[in-house]
Amino acid sequence: MTRTWHISSVTDAARARIATARLATAHRVSPTDRARLVSMLSAQLRQCLTKGGTWLLSARATTAQPGGSRFLVEVTSANRRPGEFRQPWRLTVACSEEAELPDSEHVAGDQATLAEALFGADEDAALLLEKLDEQEALVAFHREELHQTNQGVLALHAELDAAGLAQRELFAAEQKAREEAENARGRLTFLADASAALTASLNPDAIVRLLPKLLVPRYARTADVWLFDGEDDVARGGPRPAAAVLAARRGRPQYAADHPGGLPGVDDQPPSALDPARPLLCVPLMTRRAPLGVLTLSPSDERWDADDAFMLIELARRAGVALENARRFEHNRDIAETLQRALLTELPTTPGLRLAARYLPATRGLNIGGDWYDAFRQPDGSLITVIGDVTGHGLHAAVMMSQLRTALRAYAVDGKSPGQLLTHLHLFLHHLQPDLYATAVIARFHPHEPTLTWAAAGHPPPVLRSPDGQVRILDAKPGAMLGIPLHQEIADHTVPLPPGSTLALYTDGLVERRAQGIDPGIEQLASTLGKLPPATLDDDLKASADRLLHPLLDEEHEDDVCLLLCHVHSGAGNLTAQLA
16 A cells, blocks of 8 residues: 655654654664665755655555565656656665674664664654644734735835825825915905005106006016107107117017017017016006006016016006096196186275185195185275185086176176175076085175175185284074075175274185084184284284195195185275275
8 A cells, every 4th residue: 555645844754754753664664774764855845845745755664575574655746747757766775574683683673772762852853843834824823914004004105105195295286275265365356456546646746656666566676657749759768778668669568588578468679779688567557548657677586477467568558547537637627717717706996995815726626716805896985895705616517607606796786785695696606506515705895985895605715814913703694505596595794893803705625624523623713813913913914824824724625715804904094085
């Protein structure tokens, strides 16, 4: 019977070797032969395991030999390919039942004891190898678990790294979007604030001075404003960058640099010969008809961001509109002021009665054309002085003022009193311009007695200074505004007017302030009038008018101002005779 074992590891070899030794014992192989068999088989199996692969160990006993039974061990490779022949390793030992010689019994016993010890040690080694194999399997199992755990940890780390990278990318994108939103909001805020500042002024020179202050250094290193009034100005004004000239002629923004700008709506040009190393952005200051000028900018950094350039172009457009509005305003204001001054009366010269008038147009806004004054004689010799204010401003108010002045002079021919004149003007204005109103004060100097008759319609009250410096506000009940849809009869008021008296007639632009109202201004006017020296009033009434205006007016005022001073000279004696 043949026994076969497959051997691919040290454990397999140990087991097969032990089984072979036991099988040899069972077939009565002598201890010596068994020891030799096990030793040589161990050496052969060690060589086979060194070569690797799987090996076949077969063992069998044969009885057909002439010399007795034989025990055969054979080792061959199990990895042979079909048709391949390899010489197997063989070892044969005798199986014998004969007793050994007496003189050799002791030696044979010692040899048998040694062989049995070797076989026992081999069995112990096999058991140890089995334990080691179990431990190796357990270690391999734990190693596999550790490997799987490491793989899971690595996969988890990879997922965490991927999640962290995605989170960082999202955070960077969020930061970028937030930064772009902040920059966009900053540009919009700047554009709104700059536009408000540009449109708040109606002075072209102030707008031109304001533009560089707004842009430098936040959006530009330098800013130059080139204004022109006609086609010839494009070629004048000293050396200008070629890009600025092209912007003026074409009405399109131009970018001059040694590299393409890539700016939306901007034409690229070669670098300026005046300064080749500095990029220039030349933006026309457009109006509805033609450009008013060119805004030339150099960048704060190497170049502009496209969004910044777009914002600068829009700001230049708004600056052009603001300049056009300011110029149109100045033109209309000049026309209205010229008409206003042309319609104001040249004061008559009257012995014993000095007259001085001042007219100051508004310094802000188009609030001119409504204030007026007049002084003329009636047929009976009385002197009529009047000061008024037409609602509204501009050319329309100036024309209406001239019509009221003409109508007043026509009504005064019949010798009507101030109250009657204002009543007629009220009816005239109500029928002529139902949506337009006016205020006025008329004062009449009598030819036969030193008295003053006056009447007011919705106008600030006259202020009368007596010869001793006492000031009185003539605030007797006035009539309502002229032109309102209300029937009214405006009453006259009379006060004494001794020599040395001074009457101040004025419009609300002199005394009214938005933050304070009108009453504090009237009180300040009365106080200032009371402090004027009598000698100055007698000798230089015009200088007195200037001294009266100075403390009441700021450098800039939003409404035009009229002041009419009427002073009875201290040495006039009988004013009646003078007027007669």
